[in-house]
Amino acid sequence: xxxxxxxxxxxxxxxxxxxxxxxxxxxxxxxxxxxxxxxxxxxxxxxxxxxxxxxxxxxxxxxxxxxxxxxxxxxxxxxxxxxxxxxxxxxxxxxxxxxxxxxxxxxxxxxxxxxxxxxxxxxxxxxxxxxxxxxxxxxxxxxxxxxxxxxxxxxxxxxxxxxxxxxxxxxxxxxxxxxxxxxxxxxxxxxxxxxxxxxxxxxxxxxxxxxxxxxxxxxxxxxxxxxxxxxxxxxxxxxxxxxxxxxxxxxxxxxxxxx
Ligand SMILES: [Zn+2]
Ligand SMILES: [Zn+2]
Numbered sequence: 001x002x003x004x005x006x007x008x009x010x011x012x013x014x015x016x017x018x019x020x021x022x023x024x025x026x027x028x029x030x031x032x033x034x035x036x037x038x039x040x041x042x043x044x045x046x047x048x049x050x051x052x053x054x055x056x057x058x059x060x061x062x063x064x065x066x067x068x069x070x071x072x073x074x075x076x077x078x079x080x081x082x083x084x085x086x087x088x089x090x091x092x093x094x095x096x097x098x099x100x101x102x103x104x105x106x107x108x109x110x111x112x113x114x115x116x117x118x119x120x121x122x123x124x125x126x127x128x129x130x131x132x133x134x135x136x137x138x139x140x141x142x143x144x145x146x147x148x149x150x151x152x153x154x155x156x157x158x159x160x161x162x163x164x165x166x167x168x169x170x171x172x173x174x175x176x177x178x179x180x181x182x183x184x185x186x187x188x189x190x191x192x193x194x195x196x197x198x199x200x201x202x203x204x205x206x207x208x209x210x211x212x213x214x215x216x217x218x219x220x221x222x223x224x225x226x227x228x229x230x231x232x233x234x235x236x237x238x239x240x241x242x243x244x245x246x247x248x249x250x251x252x253x254x255x256x257x258x259x
Contacts, residue, residue, distance in 0.1 A: 014222025106256025
């Protein structure tokens, strides 16, 4: 019961469904998971790929997806928002802008998934510097196109070579934090690392302390669920850490519920 109380005001703000090419959860099953965990609701944030070479390009069909989201909400009684996780590349920022105007998601997560033509999952395996990655993240945060900046230290899921990044890349992080504060973009605390065996969320306290000390107050919280049982996973751990740091969780924007 204590768990239910803890999460009863919290939304999982990062949830994928079969409307993402790499996810297996149906919207109804995602809603049931959220209800079972005692969450206030969730925001569907399926992938929107803006690169024609990407496997997921063209996979998201907004009319089909939003119909399924609505049906899932009706069937389960769960409050559900419509958002997107949008792959951001500095060289195709105009394409991203156009997609946002066409699809009007009420919640927008900006995510750097590529460096040049390489998917970050591959790129981080051999990268010897994070500078190209943080340059893209800075561009994403500065664009002002998004409510939320996705999984800032995603590289920790791929490799342990950059575990001390908050010290080694401090000037880059300071610039990113300044851009976040200037544009009103909030970082997300992504808990998917916890179900992959890591002990900290992405990002964890080291980055979030810098964010707080520069004036940051709020973050979004999401599980990045792709499969049944993953919605809401790790949110209690994330919430506790966020509160211990003196930060708080931002709820989804109201406009994402009116789709
Ligand atoms: Zn992502
Ligand atoms: Zn995601």
